[in-house]
Amino acid sequence: MATKVSHGDDAATGSRRTPFLVELYRSALGKKYLMAISGIVFMGYVLAHMLGNLKLYQGPEEFNKYAEFLREGLLTPILPESGMLNLLRLVLLVSLVVHVVAAVQLTRMNKQARPESYRSKRDYVAADFASRTMIWTGTIVLLFVAYHLADLTWGWVNPAEAGATVYDKVVASFSVPAVAAFYLVANLALGVHLYHGVWSLFQSLGINNRRFNHWRRALAVGFTVVVVGGNLSFPIAVQVGLIS
Amino acid sequence: MNLTLRVWRQAGPDAPGRFETYEATDISPDSSFLEMLDLVNEDLIGQGEEPIEFMHDCREGICGTCGMMINGRAHGPQSMTATCQLHMRTFQDGDELVLEPWRASGFPIVKDLVVDRSAFDRIIEAGGYISIDTGSAPDANLIPVAKQDADLAMDAAACIGCGACVAACPNGAGQLFTSAKLAQLNTLPQGQPERYERTEAMVEVMEEHFGSCTNMGECEAACPKGISIDFIAMMNRDYRKAKFRNRRSA
Secondary structure, X not given: OHHHOOHHHHHHOOXXXXXXXXXXXXXXXXXXXXXXXXXXXXXXXXXXXXXXXXXXXXXXXXXXXXXXXXXXXXXXXXXXXXXHHHHHHHXXXXXXXXXXXXXXXXXXXXXXXXXXXXXXOOOOOOOOHHHHOHHHHHHHHHHHHHHHHHHHHOOOOXXXXXXXXXXXXXXXXXXXXXXXXXXXHHHHHHHHHHHHHHXXXXXXXXXXXXXXXXXXXXXXXXXXXHHXXXXXXXXXXXXXXXXX | OOEEEEEXXXXXXXXXXXXXXXXXXXXXXXXXXXXXXXHHHHHHHHOOOOOOOOOOOOOOOOOOOOOOEEOOEEOXXXXXXXXXXXXXXXXXXXXXXXXXXXOEOOXXXXXXXXXXXXXXXXXXXXXXXXXOOOOOOOOOOOOOOOHHHHHHHHHHHOOOOOOHHHHHOOOOEOHHHHHHHHHHHXXXXXXXXXXXXXXXXXXXXXXXXXXXXXXXXXXXHHOOOOOOOHHHHHHHHHHHHHHHHHHHOO
């Protein structure tokens, strides 16, 4: 095809050295690839986070031991203390930046693609609540993550006394009804986000096989129920006094 | 049947538009939607008013020329049906129908319900063809094609380019159209030599005109030909491969 025979020029100008993912990211379609990949990173994270926190039910000792293990037990002494934890944090941070920046850029692109919206009321057939609110459920989760870090990672807004154990900090935080309520709302938003995102990432990554396609929705629902169900149980358990 | 129409009237591309209300009276339930509009237009012409401008050609659901938003749905309430194939029996006597043109920056309004879909032509120009040397026509069935590949290509080739996918998409994305036009060639042996250059070129022209896909599936539901969003996944896969291959071959 005449339009794309200029590969020789590309090589001469050195575009070959541009990392593949950067080159892919330049297109909207490539941005979706990176959103899907970073989304998978978050899926792994929220699942591990939920499973780890189930130790809350085993009591303070087990839970605090788990928290210490994350700092000291992961691949030490091969890596320095908190080394692996910080590496994982870096992966999460990079994923977060990619996911959020791509989302903002794509949303802007989509607004420009329909500068004048329909004047009559739309009657959606397939576009569900979850898929149409990704940017908002994502924003709620992002705000929650900021609060959650300030509360339990950095301890800036945590109600427990200084020097409290991780377990005590969690219980102190979830004992405040407003915090528990925020936690519930944020996790429901996360659930709505996952319900569409986990299904959607298969499309974005071009993973499509008519024999297995019906499993994509089942996986999205199952994953969402497990992660959000587990997460919702923690503040509820504290509020009803199951954990104290 | 008697119906009330609220129709978007806009004198030209840059003129301000507004909804006007018209009564469609004594409409046969067996008439097509466009025949109903023809009757309304005859009344308007009789009264010395400008008729409602809308696009149509074959009226058989295969040319892709017609199309408008009817009560918030592209091509109206009946699935797998282009506007011209919609019949008035789909509606109830006394219904109010709101008619609006496709709205997308890639589809500027020409007049009333007519939009300019040339952006689709730009996408086709970028690679929606195969390059072959001319000469006498080759024998039929010279190149064997597996039945399932032929079926898949035919499913994709059912796209009539009406633009309902873009119109229905909350993001104004052109993925369903572009992926169908890619798949009808990329699934066949004749399309292989240019497969990856075609995919890269068409996707990138598409992105100049339309929004991005968030996999809501509204396009598939609106498509009068039932084109599957599976083709979008196929396009995404081919685009990734194209980016990688075209870079290696550089």
